[in-house]
Amino acid sequence: MKVFISADMEGVAGVVHQEQTGRDGREHDRARELMTLEVNSAIEGAIEAGAKEVLVNDSHGTMRNLLPELLHNGAEYIIGSPKILSMMEGIDGSFDAAILLGHHSRMGQSGILNHSYNGRVVTNININGIDYGEIGLNAAIAGTFQVPTVLVSGCQFATAEALELIPTIETAVVKQTVNRVVAKNLTPSNAQALIKEKVLSALGKRKEITPFTINGPYTVELTYLHSGFADAAEVLPIVERVNGESHRFYCDDFLTAFRYIRSLINLASS
Ligand SMILES: [Zn+2]
Structure with missing residues (x-):
């Protein structure tokens, strides 16, 4: 094992x-x-x-x-x-x-030191209508x-x-x-x-215990603490703006979607 x-x-x-x-x-x-x-x-x-x-x-x-x-x-x-x-x-x-x-x-839930990857940048990660941390x-x-x-x-x-x-x-x-x-x-x-x-x-x-999966295709929406972070991340051409603080992108492969999520958060924090 x-x-x-x-x-x-x-x-x-x-x-x-x-x-x-x-x-x-x-x-x-x-x-x-x-x-x-x-x-x-x-x-x-x-x-x-x-x-x-x-x-x-x-x-x-x-x-x-x-x-x-x-x-x-x-x-x-x-x-x-x-x-x-x-x-x-x-x-x-x-x-x-x-x-x-x-x-x-x-982030958005109760719990000690709650956040999602970068608590100073991103407030929510939603995939196909469900929030994930x-x-x-x-x-x-x-x-x-x-x-x-x-x-x-x-x-x-x-x-x-x-x-x-x-x-x-x-x-x-x-x-x-x-x-x-x-x-x-x-x-x-x-x-x-x-x-x-x-x-x-x-x-x-x-x-x-069944392996946990999120079935695709994926519609991913990221919400940031304020619009400045969304502005900074918007250089990645995959995203479309939803509103001042949120982006959306579409993806068929989960690991690719995850890498885009990480990339967007890193870009936003830059
Ligand atoms: Zn940690």
Whole structure:
């Protein structure tokens, strides 16, 4: 069995603020350690469940967060950015299951530190009439390769977002969001134990979880924080303007649509 893990930071127990998630934040290095230890627990669970190979993709911010000296020896790690598949770089059809660790709800919803890729630029990503955040799009990337996403960890709103899309997914709620920057957390060791336990049960029922896909053709609408971002992204000729703050484009292939979404957000932020 081969297991893919996408490791974000906002959904890690004990992480509630940008001082922790931002590269220049004073508490960032401690949050990196908490993230690394949750990843290690997921790897332990995967190996105990029978995984022969585990690949971890660092998927937060700079994508250089995992602390190499603390990492579990049972996995290989992708760090650094940019990556074509971003938070899902490295996944392909050879994997048996994907795990979304430390994830968060999409912008526009409740949930700790909620955003969709770039909270300073984009407020909504809509595909064929349904709003998606990182959880939905990451699971759909895995689904493109027929890989089921079997577990998501984070706050109760992140796991609810996943359950709405994948009703049989396993979840590990490591903290309860009180508001966008306040949460009631499990202690690190309790969160790590929960993650290991949930990875074991998720991988045990992986064959009962259907790979999540978004069926094409795709009409994608991006809404930005203000019209200036839409102006900047409009140099990409694929888009048509919907209104001051929104673009639309059409696409037949999901991974191509995802790459356009990422390109537009990067252009807008430039
Ligand atoms: Zn993140």
